[in-house]
Amino acid sequence: MGIVNVTPDSFSDGGRHDTVTAAVDHALAMLDQGAHVLDIGGESTRPGAEPVAAAEEIARVVPVIEGIRAERPDAVISIDTMKPDVARAAVAVGAAIWNDVTALTHRADSPAVAAELGCGVILMHMKGAPRTMQADPRYDDVAAEVRDWLIARAEAAMTAGVARERIWLDPGIGFGKTAEHNLALTAHLGQLTTLGFPVLYAASRKRTIQAVDPTATDPMDRLGGSLALALEGARRGAAMVRVHDVRETVQALQVQAAVASAGSGQLARSNRSS
DSSP, X not given: OEEEEOOSOOTTTXXXXXXXXXXXXHHHHHHHHTOSEEEEESSOOSTTOOOOOHHHHHHHHHHHHHXXXXXXXXXXXXXXXXXXXXXXXXXXXXXXXXEETTSSOSSTTHHHHHHHHTXXXXXXXXXXXXXXXTSSOOOSSHHHHHHHHHHHHHHHHHHHTOOGGGEEEEOOTTSSOOHHHHHHHHHTTHHHHTSXXXXXXXXXTOTHHHHHOTTOOSGGGOHHHHHHHHHHHHHTTXXXXXXXXXXXXXXXXXXXXXXXXHHHHHHHHHHHHO
């Protein structure tokens, strides 16, 4: 999943693609680099971010989705929003997935709207709201608490009419969590991947990398850490990784898969010879 932020204030690339032309060009380049899904966002959810009105968010993302669809009609597009009105507008012009950082809790009718739209739904865990979520987040057992909360949100979505096969789970790396929490969630990703829902893992350029490497103060200087986390997420069962650096991540995943295939082939030959 390639990230396309049509925002002036996202933590990593705010302002880089905040015109329709720039965002569409960036999205098309990501498709050429191997992205399977494009995640279009018109509101920053970085720590401390200010909310954006639904009308403004729609004005940012709809022309971009339309521009992508005009050039690549088969592109799979996700709308990254917590607002049902934005999701509705995005699906109307071609988005197939609603990626919601609030797991359909932002508004009481969010689950019903998701069911009505019939799109894929990504339910993400977030403790608090973007403006305050990093103010001393605490857990007794972060992996278990995130798992149980996401199970409850999936059940709420299904009760509202969202088909089980349309639901994805996302542990919400960096959303109301310390670096230690994020690393623990990654290490215990199996607690989510064994639930029967595909898991999205999203750690690209996040501050956890700086916690490990204090020199990586600039998000643009976190490629190595982003690749390491993407590979670890995939190795631990994530069905999709959400990234800024598509070409490099695709290459890393291809090499990882080639090594795994070679190892499996060697094991099979060894079994046959024995």
